Amino acid sequence: MSEQEPPASADGLRGHPAAAVTVTDCSETVMRIFEFLDGEMSPEDCRRMQTHLDECGPCLREYHVDQALKMVVKRSCGCETAPVELRTTILRRLTMVRIETSD
Numbered sequence: 001m002s003e004q005e006p007p008a009s010a011d012g013l014r015g016h017p018a019a020a021v022t023v024t025d026c027s028e029t030v031m032r033i034f035e036f037l038d039g040e041m042s043p044e045d046c047r048r049m050q051t052h053l054d055e056c057g058p059c060l061r062e063y064h065v066d067q068a069l070k071m072v073v074k075r076s077c078g079c080e081t082a083p084v085e086l087r088t089t090i091l092r093r094l095t096m097v098r099i100e101t102s103d
């Protein structure tokens with residue numbers, strides 16, 4: 001019987017060799033996905049995001065969800081800012097889809 005438990009971070013187990021150099025972690029990635037999608041990041045940050053997304057499945061899924069959300073929002077009202085209600089509805093639907101497809 002082992003008492004060892006996995007670390008709190010769900011996906012930090014693959015040992016990113018560049019972790020000491022880059023500051024990109026999952027929470028930062030998720031927080032800045034819209035910046036990335038909007039092309040508001042510096043080329044350097046873009047590259048870090050891209051690298052993290054390539055390595056991190058959960059963040060890549062989040063990225064795809066946000067990308068889809070952004071497209072839906074753009075089409076439905078022609079502007080960047082969606083009403084909170086619409087946004088919540090879309091997010092809920094996307095989350096459901098995500099749960100369905102993850103299994």
Ligand SMILES: [Zn+2]
Nearest residue numbers: 025026056059
């Ligand atoms: Zn991640």
